[in-house]
Amino acid sequence: MSTQAALRLKVGQFSGLCRTGTVTAAGSTTTAIDVLRLGTYAATVPIGSIFILKFTDAATSFYDGGASNDEIRDSGNGFGSYRVGDKVTVSGTVNNNGTYTILTVAAGALGVATGLLTNETVAATLTTYEQSWVTDHVATTGTLTLSPAGNASAVGQTYELWDKAVESVTRVNDAMDRALTRRCAYWKKTPLGLLTNGDCQSATGWTTSNATLVATALAFPEWLFGRYYLALTASAAAGYAYQALTVAENKTYHLAILMRNGVGATAATASVTVYDSVNAAYVTLSGDTLSITQAATYAEPWRFLKAQFTVPDGCNRDLIRLNLDLINAVGDFGMVVVWPADSRALPLPARITSEEQVGRIFLMHEKVSEDFTHSWDLEEVFHPKPVRNAYGGLEIEFDGALGSKGPYLIEELTHYAALTSDTDTTDCDDFYAGYLGADELIGDIIKQKLISDTPEEANGLKILRDEVAREGGPIVAEKAPERHIVIRRG
Numbered sequence: 248m249s250t251q252a253a254l255r256l257k258v259g260q261f262s263g264l265c266r267t268g269t270v271t272a273a274g275s276t277t278t279a280i281d282v283l284r285l286g287t288y289a290a291t292v293p294i295g296s297i298f299i300l301k302f303t304d305a306a307t308s309f310y311d312g313g314a315s316n317d318e319i320r321d322s323g324n325g326f327g328s329y330r331v332g333d334k335v336t337v338s339g340t341v342n343n344n345g346t347y348t349i350l351t352v353a354a355g356a357l358g359v360a361t362g363l364l365t366n367e368t369v370a371a372t373l374t375t376y377e378q379s380w381v382t383d384h385v386a387t388t389g390t391l392t393l394s395p396a397g398n399a400s401a402v403g404q405t406y407e408l409w410d411k412a413v414e415s416v417t418r419v420n421d422a423m424d425r426a427l428t429r430r431c432a433y434w435k436k437t438p439l440g441l442l443t444n445g446d447c448q449s450a451t452g453w454t455t456s457n458a459t460l461v462a463t464a465l466a467f468p469e470w471l472f473g474r475y476y477l478a479l480t481a482s483a484a485a486g487y488a489y490q491a492l493t494v495a496e497n498k499t500y501h502l503a504i505l506m507r508n509g510v511g512a513t514a515a516t517a518s519v520t521v522y523d524s525v526n527a528a529y530v531t532l533s534g535d536t537l538s539i540t541q542a543a544t545y546a547e548p549w550r551f552l553k554a555q556f557t558v559p560d561g562c563n564r565d566l567i568r569l570n571l572d573l574i575n576a577v578g579d580f581g582m583v584v585v586w587p588a589d590s591r592a593l594p595l596p597a598r599i600t601s602e603e604q605v606g607r608i609f610l611m612h613e614k615v616s617e618d619f620t621h622s623w624d625l626e627e628v629f630h631p632k633p634v635r636n637a638y639g640g641l642e643i644e645f646d647g648a649l650g651s652k653g654p655y656l657i658e659e660l661t662h663y664a665a666l667t668s669d670t671d672t673t674d675c676d677d678f679y680a681g682y683l684g685a686d687e688l689i690g691d692i693i694k695q696k697l698i699s700d701t702p703e704e705a706n707g708l709k710i711l712r713d714e715v716a717r718e719g720g721p722i723v724a725e726k727a728p729e730r731h732i733v734i735r736r737g
């Protein structure tokens with residue numbers, strides 16, 4: 248996986264608009280020195296070039312300020328050189344890891360927005376990337392003069408030096424995000440069911456009680472159920488998340504669950520239940536027991552569980568609940584799908600607006616093996632097909648009732664998520680996103696030049712863009728998702 252900062256360097260490398268180096272002598276809050284790269288024989292660094300330097304620092308505690316700003320504190324008063332507007336990423340804490348924008352600066356405390364931090368005393372690491380602009384370059388010493396002032400640079404730090412045409416690193420990050428969210432595509436397998444975000448790629452549609460529910464990225468792309476799962480953490484005993492499902496009385500429904508106990512689930516039980524909200528009673532399930540008890544404090548393997556239930560008399564709405572039995576327990580859910588046994592169609596997620604976004608269709612089976620008991624098998628099926636129903640939405644239509652078969656999964660053509668901080672990560676291939684990000688960046692600068700009073704500068708950039716396309720074209724073509732020949736039998 249690549250961070251935003253690492254991917255930005257790929258864009259700089261492929262576009263030719265950035266060079267990197269290492270600080271070779273201690274600088275000040277307004278200077279940085281690299282004798283080896285920027286010294287006597289170096290090309291002149293143009294005034295207005297963008298200079299970015301990564302800093303790491305230490306924090307000793309975190310303070311919930313209530314109605315006032317929350318604070319990241321340093322008992323050694325080492326924060327005086329930070330700037331308002333810097334983004335700092337915190338790691339090494341139990342409750343306060345994340346990226347925060349600095350609102351106030353003092354030697355002993357950095358103020359961030361209220362409601363973000365939890366009281367905690369801990370040795371934590373802060374990471375920030377500061378941006379300055381070059382106001383002078385002395386070639387004999389390799390010294391850059393920078394504005395505005397920031398943290399003092401130290402020997403061994405790696406820096407980014409961007410061409411002044413880029414104007415701001417925000418422009419580079421925006422170009423990368425356009426590439427990731429509009430041009431870098433991949434196929435992911437999406438389970439079909441009646442619940443909103445039952446594929447667990449987003450927490451939208453789920454409501455929590457005494458718990459938090461967060462869509463969490465996997466450490467690597469999961470071949471079966473996408474790139475994210477829902478991490479449920481109980482803030483009190485019997486915490487849960489739920490979603491209301493409109494049902495018909497005396498009708499049979501099936502559930503398929505991928506779940507595990509998450510890190511921190513000490514001797515806790517995670518389960519899935521169905522609650523009859525009309526008659527105020529739990530609905531009896533048959534099939535697998537939809538619960539897992541795990542004493543260890545590490546995430547266990549994913550388990551695939553299936554059950555069914557029949558809606559009681561008088562019930563028109565059930566609540567599908569994801570449950571935890573202990574405070575601070577964690578349960579992970581990669582799939583929570585429900586389908587009616589007599590249905591001949593299943594809705595596609597609202598984000599799918601065209602048949603072009605639907606590839607192959609699969610039926611999921613559990614393969615029981617003595618060596619690999621939590622394995623699954625996918626069987627490609629050809630008879631279902633995407634159709635547009637009378638209400639304007641897309642659904643997959645089958646040639647018979649689903650019955651107990653399922654879940655069904657589709658290949659969904661989708662794009663990667665945008666990155667919001669230098670430490671945010673993506674599993675998109677570096678070369679795929681790097682070349683497309685470079686193309687986006689150069690194209691954006693060309694458009695600005697064409698509408699400014701320097702259109703002649705756009706000509707050289709057009710040549711550069713053509714060169715990037717020539718170099719990156721084969722790589723982009725290789726990494727782009729294969730367009731499957733999909734056979735549909737109506």
